[in-house]
Amino acid sequence: MEEVSNIGRRRMLATTGGVVALAGLGSMARANAAGTAAAADAKPLPPYTDWKDADSVIVHSANTIETKRTAFGSGVVTPSDRLFVRNNLTPPSADIMKDPDGWKMEVSGVKKPRSFTVAELKTLGLNAVPMVLQCSGNGRAWFPHKPSGTQWTVGAAGCVIFTGVPVQAVLDAVGGMEDGMVYMTSTGGEEIPAGIDPTTVMVERSVPLSAIKDAILAWELNGEQLPLAHGGPLRIIVPGYTGVNSVKYIKHLAFTKEQSPAKIQQTSYRFSPVGTPGGPQHDSIWEMPPKSWINYPSDPDQTVKAGQVQISGVAMGGMSAATKIEVSLNGGKDWQAAQFVGPDLGPYAWREFVLSAKLAPGTHELASRTANEAGQTQPEERAENNRGYVNNGWRDHMVKVTVA
Ligand SMILES: Nc1nc2c(c(=O)[nH]1)N[C@H]1C(S)=C(S)[C@@H](COP(=O)(O)O)O[C@H]1N2
Numbered sequence: 001m002e003e004v005s006n007i008g009r010r011r012m013l014a015t016t017g018g019v020v021a022l023a024g025l026g027s028m029a030r031a032n033a034a035g036t037a038a039a040a041d042a043k044p045l046p047p048y049t050d051w052k053d054a055d056s057v058i059v060h061s062a063n064t065i066e067t068k069r070t071a072f073g074s075g076v077v078t079p080s081d082r083l084f085v086r087n088n089l090t091p092p093s094a095d096i097m098k099d100p101d102g103w104k105m106e107v108s109g110v111k112k113p114r115s116f117t118v119a120e121l122k123t124l125g126l127n128a129v130p131m132v133l134q135c136s137g138n139g140r141a142w143f144p145h146k147p148s149g150t151q152w153t154v155g156a157a158g159c160v161i162f163t164g165v166p167v168q169a170v171l172d173a174v175g176g177m178e179d180g181m182v183y184m185t186s187t188g189g190e191e192i193p194a195g196i197d198p199t200t201v202m203v204e205r206s207v208p209l210s211a212i213k214d215a216i217l218a219w220e221l222n223g224e225q226l227p228l229a230h231g232g233p234l235r236i237i238v239p240g241y242t243g244v245n246s247v248k249y250i251k252h253l254a255f256t257k258e259q260s261p262a263k264i265q266q267t268s269y270r271f272s273p274v275g276t277p278g279g280p281q282h283d284s285i286w287e288m289p290p291k292s293w294i295n296y297p298s299d300p301d302q303t304v305k306a307g308q309v310q311i312s313g314v315a316m317g318g319m320s321a322a323t324k325i326e327v328s329l330n331g332g333k334d335w336q337a338a339q340f341v342g343p344d345l346g347p348y349a350w351r352e353f354v355l356s357a358k359l360a361p362g363t364h365e366l367a368s369r370t371a372n373e374a375g376q377t378q379p380e381e382r383a384e385n386n387r388g389y390v391n392n393g394w395r396d397h398m399v400k401v402t403v404a
């Protein structure tokens with residue numbers, strides 16, 4: 001914890017000093033490369049994630065693991081062993097993965113309430129959804145007021161393919177929902193420690209019923225058994241919404257009149273003014289806005305060779321497809337169209353993009369900005385909010401590169 005907050009302080013100092021862009025990431029990468037002290041501080045992967053590629057991730061804590069900006073790779077799909085991990089509380093025991101098909105989920109707020117095993121769900125329908133999974137706090141490291149929480153830069157996000165049964169097919173199997181319901185509420189399967197008011201810790205999230213349209217209950221990630229770290233045996237996936245709404249190890253799917261009374265619904269994940277704690281009166285963090293960032297070049301310890309450079313990154317549209325992508329070579333003064341490359345995996349996936357540009361020796365501030373089919377654009381500045389959610393400002397995501 002101490003180490004994280006020190007990095008946070010360094011990052012903030014660098015930012016107020018006017019070195020925007022990669023200042024934070026740079027100090028962290030340099031600290032790791034330079035000091036044996038920092039290297040000794042590098043945390044090991046926690047056991048439930050020991051299959052991850054250690055070189056591709058930053059372990060912030062046992063429950064928060066970030067993909068390095070340089071490790072997204074050049075394929076549109078983020079490899080599972082590089083995908084970020086985020087748990088709000090200790091994940092369930094690995095024992096729940098011994099018989100994944102036997103995992104049970106209760107369904108309520110419907111005409112014929114009942115429970116389903118994963119094996120039963122597998123008979124009801126099948127769909128695969130390529131989508132960006134992104135933590136609400138991705139980009140928090142750049143908020144100048146230093147909100148509490150993990151200091152993610154870009155790596156609490158990945159584009160992955162989840163496979164499972166459409167929620168609508170499950171609803172059809174139980175005769176539809178009861179009248180008057182307003183939310184779909186999912187409960188995580190973590191064990192709540194005895195003696196604690198469950199609402200203060202349980203992961204239970206409500207989303208509007210419109211989210212049902214493309215939601216699935218997933219048992220597969222990138223074509224393989226959904227691992228415990230990512231919510232196996234069963235997880236709800238709400239495409240286009242921030243990560244917290246895709247509840248892992250789901251044990252209860254309810255259609256409800258009210259939002260969950262859990263703290264994680266009522267006061268956390270709320271868009272409140274800086275200095276004001278979140279509450280039910282503030283907007284819930286649900287739908288994601290459009291966002292893009294450059295992944296290459298982005299390594300502050302790497303000098304780029306002068307000449308033709310393939311500037312590349314990812315662009316997501318949020319609730320609709322990313323349809324436009326522009327890159328600036330001079331800190332946002334001038335913009336030019338970049339090209340989408342690689343497969344288009346649908347509205348919820350990100351697109352890779354490239355701009356081939358000639359870079360002269362010196363330092364360059366490279367930025368990208370996107371827009372989606374619905375006409376929403378990626379803004380220059382982050383939208384300030386108390387807990388540092390949904391940062392999509394292109395200025396924060398800009399990279400400063402040295403070309404020699
Ligand atoms: N049951 C449960 N579901 C959860 C969480 C959790 O702590 N418990 N964390 C949420 C948050 S905040 C995020 S960003 C995503 C992260 O998904 P991942 O760990 O598969 O990357 O899971 C969400 N679903």
Ligand SMILES: [Mo]
Pocket residue numbers: 086134135136137243244
């Ligand atoms: Mo998150």
